[in-house]
Amino acid sequence: MTLLHNPVIRGFAPDPSMVRVGDCYYVATSSFEWFPTIPIHRSRDLAHWEYAGHVEGAAPGGSLAGVPDSGGIWAPSLSWDGERFWVVYAIVRSVGTPYFDTDVYGSTATDVSGRWTTPRRIPSHGFDPSLFHDDGRLWLLNLQNDHRPGGSRFAGIVLTELDPGTLAPVGGTHLLLQHEQLVEGPKLLRRDGWYYLVLAEGGTGFEHGVRVARSRALTGPYELDDRPLLTSRDDPSLPLQKAGHGELVQTPSGHWVLSHLAARPLHTPAGPRCTLGRETAIQPVAWDTDGWPRLAHGGHHPAVEVDVPTPPAHSAVAPSAVPVEPSGRPWCTLRAAPDPSWADTTSRPGWIRLRGRHGPESRWAHSLLARRITEHRAEAEVTMEAAPRTFTQAAGLVLWYDTEVYLSLDVTWAEPEGEGQHGQQWQDPRAGRTVLSLTERDEDGIRQAALVEIGTDAPLTLGATIDGAEARFWYVRDGVRTPVGPPLDFARLSDDHGSRLRFTGAMAGIHAVDLVGAELIADFTGFRLTCR
Known part of the structure; x- marks a missing residue:
C-alpha cells in the first residue's frame, strides 16, 4: 500500500472530477473566473500529482470578460468513453441571483494535454453537469433551477440523453431525484446491477457532504442512503472541513476510491477562515454487505492520511510537456488568457x-x-x-x-x-x-x-x-x-x-x-x- 497525505492537490483546487484511464488517474477542477480554464492533474499512484494541462478554449471566444467574482467555469466533469476524454461544464454568468444564467458546454480530446474540440453548447438546466457513458449511449446529468418566486434553486437532479455525435438531446428529460436538502453535482456509475447516483449535499461550505442514492433502473426512482458517505459538518475540530462533492473511481486492482473537495481552515477570532480555498482529497472506499459505499476507515469523516493500493513499479508518470512555472502550474490570469x-x-x-x-x-x-x-x-x-x-x-x-x-x-x-x-x-x-x-x-x-x-x-x-x-x-x-x-x-x-x-x-x-x-x-x- 501507498500512504497518501490529503489534500493531494493543494491550494484552490475545488470540485474535483476524477477518472481512470488504464493505470493513470486524471482530475479536473473548477477554474471560475481564472485562466487557464479547467486545470487537469494526473497521477499513477493517487498520492503524487502533477499538472497535465488544461482545457484550452473552454471559454468561447477566449474570454470570460464581465463574469462576476466566483462566476465563470463551475465544476467540470471529466469522463472517458473508451476512446476519448469528455468534459462538460457550466459557465455561470450570475452569482447570488435567482437566475444563474448558465451555459453548459461539452468538449472532447484524445489526450488531456492536447487539443480539445471546440465546445458545443448543450442543454443548460443548471450548473455542475456530468456525463454518463452506458453501453454506447451518452447521458447528461444536471441540477435544475426553479428561478420563479417561491421556487427552489436546487429543484432536483435531471437526466437527458444526448446524441454522441451532435450532442443534441434525444427524447425528453427525466427527473431522477428531489430532496428536501440541497443536492447538486450529480455523478452516475453502474455496479452489480445498480445505478448509483453520487451527490454533493448541503452546499459548498461547512455543511457540505456526499450522499449516495441508487436505483435498479437508470431513470429511477432513486432511493437515498440513510446516512452520508462523507461529511465533516458534525465535527469542527477535524483538520479537513467542507468535505463534499465526490466521485467514485475503481482502481485497476478492483479497489474503490472517492475524490472529493475539502478545506483546511485557520481558526481566527472571527471564526474559521479557509484562505487556501477548497482543495482536492482522496479517500479509500469499501462496499458494505447491503451494497452501499462506505469509507474504508469507517465512519464518514475525511482522513488526512490513508492507504491506497500501490501501482505496478513501471507506472511512473511521464514528465509533462506543458510549459509551467516552478510550482508546476502556469501563471493564472483573470477572465482571459x-x-x-x-x-x-x-x-x-x-x-x-x-x-x-x-x-x-x-x-x-x-x-x-x-x-x-x-x-x-x-x-x-x-x-x-x-x-x-x-x-x-x-x-x-x-x-x-x-x-x-x-x-x-x-x-x-x-x-x-x-x-x-x-x-x-x-x-x-x-x-x-x-x-x-x-x-x-x-x-x-x-x-x-x-x-x-x-x-x-x-x-x-x-x-x-x-x-x-x-x-x-x-x-x-x-x-x-x-x-x-x-x-x-x-x-x-x-x-x-x-x-x-x-x-x-x-x-x-x-x-x-x-x-x-x-x-x-x-x-x-x-x-x-x-x-x-
Whole structure:
C-alpha cells in the first residue's frame, strides 16, 4: 500500500472530477473566473500529482470578460468513453441571483494535454453537469433551477440523453431525484446491477457532504442512503472541513476510491477562515454487505492520511510537456488568457513586462499574473522596475482573492510631501514623489495602510510574508529588508469572509495599472512564491 497525505492537490483546487484511464488517474477542477480554464492533474499512484494541462478554449471566444467574482467555469466533469476524454461544464454568468444564467458546454480530446474540440453548447438546466457513458449511449446529468418566486434553486437532479455525435438531446428529460436538502453535482456509475447516483449535499461550505442514492433502473426512482458517505459538518475540530462533492473511481486492482473537495481552515477570532480555498482529497472506499459505499476507515469523516493500493513499479508518470512555472502550474490570469499586448516575456529576456490597463476591481482588463497559495505559511517576492508619473499609474505585488478583497504593495506617484491629495497637477506632471503605497480592500472599501517615499526608479524588491491569518509587506534595497506598514488581516482573503458567496482561493501575483493612457510599463523579474 501507498500512504497518501490529503489534500493531494493543494491550494484552490475545488470540485474535483476524477477518472481512470488504464493505470493513470486524471482530475479536473473548477477554474471560475481564472485562466487557464479547467486545470487537469494526473497521477499513477493517487498520492503524487502533477499538472497535465488544461482545457484550452473552454471559454468561447477566449474570454470570460464581465463574469462576476466566483462566476465563470463551475465544476467540470471529466469522463472517458473508451476512446476519448469528455468534459462538460457550466459557465455561470450570475452569482447570488435567482437566475444563474448558465451555459453548459461539452468538449472532447484524445489526450488531456492536447487539443480539445471546440465546445458545443448543450442543454443548460443548471450548473455542475456530468456525463454518463452506458453501453454506447451518452447521458447528461444536471441540477435544475426553479428561478420563479417561491421556487427552489436546487429543484432536483435531471437526466437527458444526448446524441454522441451532435450532442443534441434525444427524447425528453427525466427527473431522477428531489430532496428536501440541497443536492447538486450529480455523478452516475453502474455496479452489480445498480445505478448509483453520487451527490454533493448541503452546499459548498461547512455543511457540505456526499450522499449516495441508487436505483435498479437508470431513470429511477432513486432511493437515498440513510446516512452520508462523507461529511465533516458534525465535527469542527477535524483538520479537513467542507468535505463534499465526490466521485467514485475503481482502481485497476478492483479497489474503490472517492475524490472529493475539502478545506483546511485557520481558526481566527472571527471564526474559521479557509484562505487556501477548497482543495482536492482522496479517500479509500469499501462496499458494505447491503451494497452501499462506505469509507474504508469507517465512519464518514475525511482522513488526512490513508492507504491506497500501490501501482505496478513501471507506472511512473511521464514528465509533462506543458510549459509551467516552478510550482508546476502556469501563471493564472483573470477572465482571459495572457496576451502579448499586455504581458510580454520576450522584449526583456529574464523579465516579465506588464502594460498597465484597468484597475484591480475591473472585470474586463486587469493586467495581473498570479499563482495559487498552497499553505498557511508562505512568502512572495519580486524585483521590479516602473516609473509612474501620475496617481492613475501603479504596479507591484498583490495578494489577491477577488475584486472586493485584496492587499497590494504598489510603486506609484504621490503629491510632494506636505501637500494634500488633490488630483494630478498637469502643468508639471513630473512634480511629486515616487512612493510605495500599501492598500487593503474589502467589502467596506479601500484603505491606504502605509505610504513610503522611495525616491528613485531603480529596481526594487517587494515582498509579503504570510503567517496564518497575518500578512506583512516589505521591500529590499541595498540588501536591507524594510517593513512597510502594520500587519494586515490575511484571513479576509477567504471563502468565508463576508456575506457574499465566494468559491476560489488566495493568490499571490504581480499587476500593473494605467487608468488613463494604458501605457505604463512595469518590468518584473525573480518572482518567487514559497509555501510551507
